[in-house]
Amino acid sequence: MKRIAIDMDEVLANPNLRFLEWYERDYGVKITEAQLYGMGQKFYEYVDNHDLRNYLHIKGFFKDLPLMPDSQEVVKWLAEHYEIFIVTSAMEFKYSMEDKYDWLQKYFPFLPWKNFVFCGRKDMIIADYLIDDHVKNLTGFTGEGILYHAPHNLDNTEFTRVKNWQEIKAFFEKELAKF
Numbered sequence: 001m002k003r004i005a006i007d008m009d010e011v012l013a014n015p016n017l018r019f020l021e022w023y024e025r026d027y028g029v030k031i032t033e034a035q036l037y038g039m040g041q042k043f044y045e046y047v048d049n050h051d052l053r054n055y056l057h058i059k060g061f062f063k064d065l066p067l068m069p070d071s072q073e074v075v076k077w078l079a080e081h082y083e084i085f086i087v088t089s090a091m092e093f094k095y096s097m098e099d100k101y102d103w104l105q106k107y108f109p110f111l112p113w114k115n116f117v118f119c120g121r122k123d124m125i126i127a128d129y130l131i132d133d134h135v136k137n138l139t140g141f142t143g144e145g146i147l148y149h150a151p152h153n154l155d156n157t158e159f160t161r162v163k164n165w166q167e168i169k170a171f172f173e174k175e176l177a178k179f
């Protein structure tokens with residue numbers, strides 16, 4: 001079986017909605033996800049307050065993050081045809097790890113825990129495909145990089161872009177048909 005490495009944040013889980021929720025709670029200003037896409041930036045760049053990146057260090061930020069639509073069903077389907085690893089940069093945010101582990105057990109219980117990889121850099125990951133929203137992670141990857149559409153990567157044309165999990169399914173249906 002070929003191997004697919006799948007990122008968590010902004011691919012399986014939606015941390016932008018947590019940013020917007022906490023920003024409204026703390027600053028009384030409501031921003032929509034559509035506004036973030038319109039500006040083509042990270043949330044803290046959009047509001048021009050890089051201190052807000054510190055939300056990522058707060059315990060509970062990653063707890064119960066909303067799922068990206070259709071991600072569970074499509075990952076379940078992919079797991080019938082590929083070896084699936086969930087690969088997430090967690091080491092910078094020590095409190096994220098327990099939240100992320102619980103989240104994966106809750107939403108992806110059909111994947112073995114041995115296939116969860118909490119890492120720092122991703123250029124040591126060996127797989128046939130990597131689905132990630134960060135160009136920097138795809139650039140150092142030796143397999144085929146697939147860029148998940150996100151507000152901060154709108155201008156990249158180097159990688160195959162997918163806008164949602166149905167597009168990921170369609171991409172791999174074509175890949176499977178090649179063999």
Ligand SMILES: [Mg+2]
Nearest residue numbers: 007009010133
């Ligand atoms: Mg990500």
